[in-house]
Amino acid sequence: MTILAVDSLKTHFFTRAGVVRAVDGVSFSLGQGEVMGLVGESGSGKSVTGFSILGLVDPPGRVVEGSMLFHGEDLVTMPTREIRALRGSRIAMIFQDPMMTLNPVLRIDTQMIEAILAHEKVSRKEALKRACDGLAQVGIPSPEQRLRNYPHQLSGGMRQRVAIAIAFLNNPDLVIADEPTTALDVTIQAQIVHVAQNLCRERGTALIWITHDLAVVAGLADHIAVMYAGRVVEAGQTDDVIDRPRHPYTVGLLGSVPSANRRGQRLTQIPGMTPNMLSLPEGCAFRDRCTHNDERCKESPEITTDSGGHAIRCFHPQYEKAPA
């Protein structure tokens, strides 16, 4: 059952320097309990996509087009009050930097209890108990004591666990995790992935895992959408995208990831810089960094989907052998 269907979402920022098309026609859908990896380099519009779903795009940005059906209701046209009721209860989000997400001057218990009381009329005692259970479920030792701590008394990994616990407090249908491991040590990263993955499995929660690192989502996601310059350039089942990438950009991304089955080969890097969103090339946005670019690429490629549901936006798709 589809719980979220994003269709042709466009979120633009109307800055003094010009219109930044941070998200420019993104479509994907997500079934109950499914895990989607949203992948792309920094600045490709992943976070803005996440914030658009929650209705939390900061001015001067706004959703200018498209629809986002959540359980069939369009989040784009939904009144603010109703979106607020969904936030933190049906759709929750985990942010990138755990050092910045928790309010530094409020105790953990305050920040957890308020998340429950914002959506439910329960006693503080009941809320506190749920907060405590929540901390225990993300593997925080002696949760009663931790509840009385301030964020600065916890390590980065612990804080991210708290943020995850908060996200799952109200048993949401969908959690958007925006690069939740990027700011953490490698050893901690794996634990955080594990914690989030387990919670989703246990509760049948759908998950959008945003990352710039394809390796992270390879073992986590059911399907993957690769974004470049505000658009999805390749999407499909995780195995298809990872093992048989067809878009030159995805091939490039995979080439820059160390991997067991390509051991001994040199890591390749995508040439050029991450694009300036105010001066994208005409036609295919990836054109000035693409080694396969030709005359045809001066026009904008449409996204095409094959029978297996593997979609790409490119005039010259690569074939199975490509990453080698």
Add this chain to the structure above:
Amino acid sequence: MTAFIIRRLLQAALVVFLMSVIVFFGVNVIGDPVDMLISPDADQAEIARTIQALGLDRPIGEQYLHFLKGVATGDFGKSFIFGEPALKLILHHMPATVELALVSLLMAILLGIPLGLYAGLYPDRKVSKGIIAGSILGFSLPTFWVGLMLIMLFAVVLGWLPSTGRGDTAVFLGIESSLWTRDGLSHLFLPALNLALTNISLVIRLTRAGVREAMHQDYIKFARAKGLSESRVVSVHLMKNILIPIVTVLGLEFGGLLAFSVVTESIFAWPGMGKLLIDSLLQLDRPVVVAYLMIIVLFFVVINLVVDILYSVLDPRVRLKDQGA
């Protein structure tokens, strides 16, 4: 924490002591109070008698030791002019200044924070731009000029409020103050507003800047992502963070309000310590000047201490510890 406070108080004692030395000898350098006190046509014998009566015939070092001995017993010496104990004179004028400073502080908080909050939350609205323009004026216009304008407008032209003096006082909870009477309050309003003006502007700017900065912080976005109401996001998540610098600055400003209400007190003929200081300085009334400044330094130290403690209460990341004087 106790160790911290004790250490602070010891430092304070040292500062107050140094202050007394500097001022005691400093006033002597400025001029000879005898010239001020004695009519030009007094004869030699009379002059000698006065000098002796004031203890000014002895070497300055000895005078200072004598003064210190007195201080140890709470005696700051007698005013050369009024012949009354200096401390008593100052304490007599203190309530007027304290009430003026307190009301100013209250105005700065009650006007500055809401206005700054509005200007920060809705930066593009016309009202916000008006608030900012007003705060710039509040900063840059000289206090005495604003004071005169306030008197012109509210006392002379509109005739709504009295222009000078402290008005009726009453005793409540053992404190005599003009806060407890209508007449007193009406006298208090203009000078307090005048004194508060720079602080209102300061608080507006601090609050606005704090809001502008905090609004883009992840913790605000995360609070929203939890589905909290906008009022809770602003009044708890935002305010608790931006109050930290505001409280710090206001606390320090309060010392300034007490110590430098001189201009306002002069314009509005407010019978406070500031006016007493000016008069005493002009007449080289050393005991009053020295006692006044020692008390003010003590005020500053105590206020700083209170601010530090408040700061540590507001910001859990701060541990009270000594970082030198």
